[in-house]
Amino acid sequence: MSTTPTRRLAALAATVLLPAAILLLGTESATATTTTVPACAELNQRKIPASAMSLPTTGGRVQSALVTTSVVSGQTVEYCLLDADIFPVDRSAPAIKMRVALPHGWNHKALMFGGGGYNGTIPALTMNVPFGPADQPAPLARRYATFASDSGHQQGPAAVPSLDGSFGVNDEALKNFAAGDALKKTRDASLFLVRLAYGQNPAEVYFSGGSTGGREALIVAQRWPQAFDGVISAYPAWNNLAEVLDVGYLVQVLSRPGVFPSPAKQTLLYNSVINACDGLDGIKDKVVSNLRACGFDPHVLRCPGGADAGPDCLSDPQIGAVIAMSTPFRWPYRVASGETEYPGFPFLSGADMRTPFLGFGTTAPANPMPVTSGYGMQYWEQWVKYFLTRDPGYNSLDLDPRHPGKWLGRISHLSTIQDRNNVDLGPFARTGGKLILLHGAADELVSHRSTNDYYQRVLAKLGPSSTHAFMRYYLVPGANHANFGTPAFAAGWDSLSALERWVETGQPPANPIVADITHDRTRPLCEYPAWPRYRAGDPYAASSFVCTR
Structure with missing residues (x-):
């Protein structure tokens, strides 16, 4: 029936x-x-x-x-x-x-x-x-x-x-x-x-x-x-607006000198997470199923003294970027949709260099945004230029989603459409x-x-x-x-x-x-x-x- x-x-x-x-x-x-x-x-x-x-x-x-x-x-x-x-x-x-x-x-x-x-x-x-x-x-x-x-x-x-x-x-x-x-x-x-x-x-x-x-x-x-x-x-x-704000924050972080983790470092991060968390579901098969038990700490990859020492470790700024990507992003203002945060990405996301385009990308964000940066970073640039400011010449790196200034009202309006x-x-x-x-x-x-x-x-x-x-x-x-x-x-x-x-x-x-x-x-x-x-x-x-x- x-x-x-x-x-x-x-x-x-x-x-x-x-x-x-x-x-x-x-x-x-x-x-x-x-x-x-x-x-x-x-x-x-x-x-x-x-x-x-x-x-x-x-x-x-x-x-x-x-x-x-x-x-x-x-x-x-x-x-x-x-x-x-x-x-x-x-x-x-x-x-x-x-x-x-x-x-x-x-x-x-x-x-x-x-x-x-x-x-x-x-x-x-x-x-x-x-x-x-x-x-x-x-x-x-x-x-x-x-x-x-x-x-x-x-x-x-x-x-x-x-x-x-x-x-x-x-x-x-x-x-x-x-x-x-x-x-x-x-x-x-x-x-x-x-x-x-x-x-x-x-x-x-x-x-x-x-x-x-x-x-x-x-x-x-x-x-x-x-x-x-x-x-x-x-x-x-x-929650499209919420994610855009999170990605915009990551663009701010990753565009700073010395912060962007190279492709080799991204591979290091991915393999380290797999090595630490694969097997917590009862079998080692390169698939992490027991996500809640995966308590990977990127500080285990810290370079001696925290300074960049090559592809086999992460500097302190790079560890900060990885943590920023995997931590919820909360903005200090209200938007009309009622959303207050985006939950961030697990360590397994974006660090897998088999799909760099969707995650970190292979090069740091810049103006204009490189096509070799992550998909989300390019999405952010288009959003800033055409959805938010409606100014194709606007530098998306100049907009801090934590402190949007005069653009807050427009962001709040867009949240009612995008979230x-x-x-x-x-x-x-x-x-x-x-x-x-x-x-x-x-x-x-x-x-x-x-x-x-x-x-x-x-x-x-x-x-x-x-x-x-x-x-x-x-x-x-x-x-x-x-x-x-x-x-x-x-x-x-x-x-x-x-x-x-x-x-x-x-x-x-x-x-x-x-x-x-x-x-x-x-x-x-x-x-x-x-x-x-x-x-x-x-x-x-x-x-x-x-x-x-």
């Missing part, structure tokens, strides 16, 4: 009313007949009325529609690919560029993908969900109608991918991205096109995203509780929505501690029983941000099938198993705050571990 009767009845009603709606929109060639093969050619140059979207726009238009094929998860999938624009209210704002893939043999479901970083490009509609499995098909190969957008701005040609924040000078573009307005506009326009293509609404609509996309996943559950039946949120940057911290997910739960939350414990870019905090806030607001009825949070030891580079544990789990079963049959995830897709091993996927402890047996098999609190 379905757990979402309200949603299903709404979908059925919309399907029954569809022929009249089609006639009113001038699509007289359409019929009431439903199909699993999309009417592709008829959608080319099709207008999308502003009334199809619940948020203000000036409508939209399909710019192209063509039947194409792609090899997705080893399958050749034929589908109609639509490119469309959603037009802004502010004529100076860029359009939202969106894309929809309508497969032949449609499974009567739809899935929206979230973006990453500052967005600015449309995610690939053929991709899998974050931390997706290597042995199961991606959504389009399952014959989902998939869709996504650039969130309302187009990245400049010279920018590092997903690191162009120049759109932030426009208020509508900023709200489309940071407040998530583009998500609902894209969802509404895409489902309008799905109805025209197949003659019916999807039975279920899902959302999946990681990082900025994970934040977007929480936004849709918070702001539009009836818009999606199920949501996968991975390593979500939900999506409403933890009352009761409306989402009451309409039958289900949420799967995932994070890697070695994430270099978004601290898993912040996701721990979000989950604990939901528990405090709704209570354990109510929270457990619609939400699961899994922390994956050894996994980093988006399986970037060569993580200690490259997580792969079929979260989409688990979400489908939960939404469509009422069966919540039971004893899930996560694979390390690069090392051919499995572990139990433990519900936070539990972690996998080795008991006995094959160290590559999940059955040899037990989830422990």
Whole structure:
């Protein structure tokens, strides 16, 4: 029996009313007949009325529609690919560029993908969900109608991918991205096109995203509780303003002479943490699972006398930088979102030189910000120039987030847009929505501690029983941000099938198993705050571990 009767009845009603709606929109060639093969050619140059979207726009238009094929998860999938624009209210704002893939043999479901970083490009509609499995098909190969957008701005040609924040000078573009307005506009326009293509609404609509996309996943559950039946949120940057302030502080610290730890020193730090803390979970496998027992002290790496003596030790200023990165950053003023701190990054984050771009980077922050600095440092520079000061010539190193001076009011305003911290997910739960939350414990870019905090806030607001009825949070030891580079544990789990079963049959995830897709091993996927402890047996098999609190 379905757990979402309200949603299903709404979908059925919309399907029954569809022929009249089609006639009113001038699509007289359409019929009431439903199909699993999309009417592709008829959608080319099709207008999308502003009334199809619940948020203000000036409508939209399909710019192209063509039947194409792609090899997705080893399958050749034929589908109609639509490119469309959603037009802004502010004529100076860029359009939202969106894309929809309508497969032949449609499974009567739809899935929206979230973006990453500052967005600015449309995610690939053929991709899998974050931390997706290597042995199961991606959504389009399952014959989902998939869709996504650039969130309302187009990245400049010279920018590092997903690191162009120049759109932030426009208020509508900023709200489309940071407040998530583009998500609902894209969802509404895409489902309008799905109805025209197949003659019916999807039975279920899902959302999946990681990082900025994970934040977007929480936004849709918070702001539009009836818009999606199920949501996968991975390593979500939900408190975006709070993290930006922390990164800005780290930029201040790491830009000082002699403070930045070289790549060799970062490798030294990472290996030292592994040597000290691997095995606290019962086995030495280069994965630290028992995080609470890992009490590594970077002072054990101190150079004699505290002065820099080469790659085999850390100077006092470098130890200070490492501690600053791993310590909560609290700002001495109030912001309107109510956030007061960012929890910092564990020692395993950013020190792993297999993924330097996401952590410290390979060179110290400077003006202009080097592309070899950490991703977060470059994100900070774009934020200062375009979100905060709206002055492209502003030196981001001149802004101290501890003492922002005249910029405090603007920071407080931005917090109401960027910190999506409403933890009352009761409306989402009451309409039958289900949420799967995932994070890697070695994430270099978004601290898993912040996701721990979000989950604990939901528990405090709704209570354990109510929270457990619609939400699961899994922390994956050894996994980093988006399986970037060569993580200690490259997580792969079929979260989409688990979400489908939960939404469509009422069966919540039971004893899930996560694979390390690069090392051919499995572990139990433990519900936070539990972690996998080795008991006995094959160290590559999940059955040899037990989830422990």
